[in-house]
Amino acid sequence: MSAPPKDFASAIEAVREYLTGRADITMRPAHNGHIPLFVLGTGSGLKIAARLGLPAVVGGPLLTAGPEAFDEYRSTFCPSEQLDEPYLIASTEIFVADSPSEARELSLPEAWAMSESRLTGAFPPLEPTTSLPDSLTQRQQRNVAKALAPVIAGTEDQVLSAISELLVRTGADEIMSTASTFDTTALYTSDARLAAAVAATL
Structure with a gap:
């Protein structure tokens, strides 16, 4: 958790290479299907997810913040083999x-x-x-x-209204309930x- 952003990004790259079969080591048993990779959008996570072209999962205090971080994720998103467009998941209880x-x-x-x-x-x-x-x-x-x-x-009714507000405020593509x-x-x-x-x- 205390790793600097550069090391965090490198670790994500290493996991992606492993899951896609491009790493020096391979999975046993071998897996030929697509295994999606998600980045937890805390700290520098959203910026790293955007740079690597990966979907981001945002929860906790960041959900109560303004939309600037989410807008930056979308505006700086770089398409990847896994994802053509930015994809944001808002995770809350x-x-x-x-x-x-x-x-x-x-x-x-x-x-x-x-x-x-x-x-x-x-x-x-x-x-x-x-x-x-x-x-x-x-x-x-x-x-x-x-x-x-x-x-x-x-x-x-109250929950559906709050979910709608959360979708509007964050522009999330998906809501994940983690109750x-x-x-x-x-x-x-x-x-x-x-x-x-x-x-x-x-």
């Missing part, structure tokens, strides 16, 4: 429930774990909301708020409701 408060509650275990990882350097197991502390330090509050900022949570919470049954229900809500708009 999406939760659907009967009320905004219920949906937001589903997002808390992951946000709390993210907050703790920033303080300890280790990502802890997700906990039920009943196990989370009642009061937080100012630093913990900031970290939780930062983790929750890009989250989309609410009823079906995670302690209650896996509630998560599966949320995902099913999200899928049904999206399908109803198609």
Whole structure:
């Protein structure tokens, strides 16, 4: 994660050569099909993805920023064997429930774990909301708020409206839901409701 952009770009090139069979070593077993390569658009990732002609996946705090970074990715994109045109995926946690408060509650275990990882350097197991502390330090509050900022949570109508806004703001070609919470049954229900809500708009 601390590698300079030049080394990061070189590593991506090495992986691409490996996947396309042009590296000094080859895959075992051999793979003759097309294996797509995506770049996580954090830090210098978007610029590198544009230069190498690769699709970019953007999530976290960058989703709440202005559109300048996304515009630069598109305007500086260089076509490659994998991709003729820029392709941007906006990745965020999406939760659907009967009320905004219920949906937001589903997002808390992951946000709390993210907050703790920033303080300890280790990502802890997700906990039920009943196990989370009642009061937080100012630093913990900031970290939780930062983790929750890009989250989309609410009823079906609210979530679809927020997704539309995200598409307009980022110009993303695809939305990736990466929701995670302690209650896996509630998560599966949320995902099913999200899928049904999206399908109803198609």
